[in-house]
Amino acid sequence: MKLLVTRKLTDEVEARVAKEFDVTFRNGAAPMTEEEAHQALADYDALLVTLGDKLSARAFADIPRAQIVANFGVGYNHIDVAAAEAHGITVTNTPGAVTDATADIAMMLILMSARRASAGERYVRRGDWTGWTPTQFLGHHVSGKKVGIIGMGRIGTAIARRCHFGFGMEVLYTKRTPTDPGFPAQHVSQDELLQTADFVVIAVPASPATHHLIGAAEIAKMQPHAHLINIARGDIVDEAALIAALQSNAIAGAGLDVYEREPYVPGVLREMDNVTLLPHLGTAALEVRDAMGHMAVDNLIAFRDGKEPPNRVTA
CATH class of the missing domain: 3.40.50.720 (NAD(P)-binding Rossmann-like Domain)
Structure with missing residues (x-):
C-alpha cells in the first residue's frame, strides 16, 4: 500500500512504518488544507493523519484512491467520517493510549x-x-x-x-x-x-x-x-x-x-x-506518542492484511 504520513512522528514509529509500507513522509509543521487532503486521497492508498488535517466532505469528493484513513489521536472531528464511509473508506483512531x-x-x-x-x-x-x-x-x-x-x-x-x-x-x-x-x-x-x-x-x-x-x-x-x-x-x-x-x-x-x-x-x-x-500537551510524552503511533500502524496493517482494524470508527 502507498501510504502518506502527514506529520512528523517519533523515530520508533517512523522506522516501523518505513518497513511496512511504501511511505511518503510529508513532515509538515502545519496540518493539511482541504485541497491538500483532496489531492492526498487521490494519490495514496492510505493516509496516516492527525489533528487539524482537514478531511472534509469536499476533500472526499469525486472517487478517491484511498481506502483507509488512520487517525493519530482519539479525537477525529477533523474527519468527515460519514463522507469517508460514503466513499467506502475506513477510518480508525487511537483510543486507550491517550x-x-x-x-x-x-x-x-x-x-x-x-x-x-x-x-x-x-x-x-x-x-x-x-x-x-x-x-x-x-x-x-x-x-x-x-x-x-x-x-x-x-x-x-x-x-x-x-x-x-x-x-x-x-x-x-x-x-x-x-x-x-x-x-x-x-x-x-x-x-x-x-x-x-x-x-x-x-x-x-x-x-x-x-x-x-x-x-x-x-x-x-x-x-x-x-x-x-x-x-x-x-x-x-x-x-x-x-x-x-x-x-x-x-x-x-x-x-x-x-x-x-x-x-x-x-x-x-x-x-x-x-x-x-498549554499548547495541546495532553498526550505529549514520548511513551504515549509511541503508543499512539503503533496503534495507528496496527490499524493500517490489519486493514492491509484483510482484517478488521481494531479501532475502526463509524459515523
Missing part, C-alpha cells in the same frame, strides 16, 4: 489554575518577585473540593479517579447513562454540576452536538470561585464567552490545553493572569 496522559494534564491544569501557578511563574520570570509575603498569589485549595466531570468516558473516569483518590475530592459527573467507576461518584444534570462544582472539567468528545456545549449561559451558572478546565476540544467552549467571564471575574480562572481556532489563541486570552494556557 487516557492516562490526558488525565494527568487535566490534574496539572486544575492545580495550576487553582494555585495561580502560571501567573506566579511569569511574575518570577519578569524579575518582579521581591520575596515571600502572607497574601501573595492567594489561590484556592484543591484537596477536599468538589469536581464536576462533563463526560465520564475513559478520560473523564481517569480524571475522576485521580481527583477522588489523590485529592479526596467529591466527584460529580454527567453522562447519558449512569456508570459505576469503582469509587464514589454522583451522576447529576449538567446544570447541577455547573452550579455546585468548584472545578468543572470538560472531557466529552467533539461533535456537532457538543459544539459550544459550554457557552455564556452555562458559564454564568458556575460559582464565582470556580475554575473551568478544558482538555477535550476547543470548540466545545464558546471562547468569546469564556474570555468575557474571565475579564469580569465571573469565574476565578480557567485551564486550557485546547482552543476554539487552534493554533490561534486570542491575544486578550494570552495576556490574562487568571488563565493557564
Whole structure:
C-alpha cells in the first residue's frame, strides 16, 4: 500500500512504518488544507493523519484512491467520517493510549489554575518577585473540593479517579447513562454540576452536538470561585464567552490545553493572569506518542492484511 504520513512522528514509529509500507513522509509543521487532503486521497492508498488535517466532505469528493484513513489521536472531528464511509473508506483512531496522559494534564491544569501557578511563574520570570509575603498569589485549595466531570468516558473516569483518590475530592459527573467507576461518584444534570462544582472539567468528545456545549449561559451558572478546565476540544467552549467571564471575574480562572481556532489563541486570552494556557500537551510524552503511533500502524496493517482494524470508527 502507498501510504502518506502527514506529520512528523517519533523515530520508533517512523522506522516501523518505513518497513511496512511504501511511505511518503510529508513532515509538515502545519496540518493539511482541504485541497491538500483532496489531492492526498487521490494519490495514496492510505493516509496516516492527525489533528487539524482537514478531511472534509469536499476533500472526499469525486472517487478517491484511498481506502483507509488512520487517525493519530482519539479525537477525529477533523474527519468527515460519514463522507469517508460514503466513499467506502475506513477510518480508525487511537483510543486507550491517550487516557492516562490526558488525565494527568487535566490534574496539572486544575492545580495550576487553582494555585495561580502560571501567573506566579511569569511574575518570577519578569524579575518582579521581591520575596515571600502572607497574601501573595492567594489561590484556592484543591484537596477536599468538589469536581464536576462533563463526560465520564475513559478520560473523564481517569480524571475522576485521580481527583477522588489523590485529592479526596467529591466527584460529580454527567453522562447519558449512569456508570459505576469503582469509587464514589454522583451522576447529576449538567446544570447541577455547573452550579455546585468548584472545578468543572470538560472531557466529552467533539461533535456537532457538543459544539459550544459550554457557552455564556452555562458559564454564568458556575460559582464565582470556580475554575473551568478544558482538555477535550476547543470548540466545545464558546471562547468569546469564556474570555468575557474571565475579564469580569465571573469565574476565578480557567485551564486550557485546547482552543476554539487552534493554533490561534486570542491575544486578550494570552495576556490574562487568571488563565493557564498549554499548547495541546495532553498526550505529549514520548511513551504515549509511541503508543499512539503503533496503534495507528496496527490499524493500517490489519486493514492491509484483510482484517478488521481494531479501532475502526463509524459515523
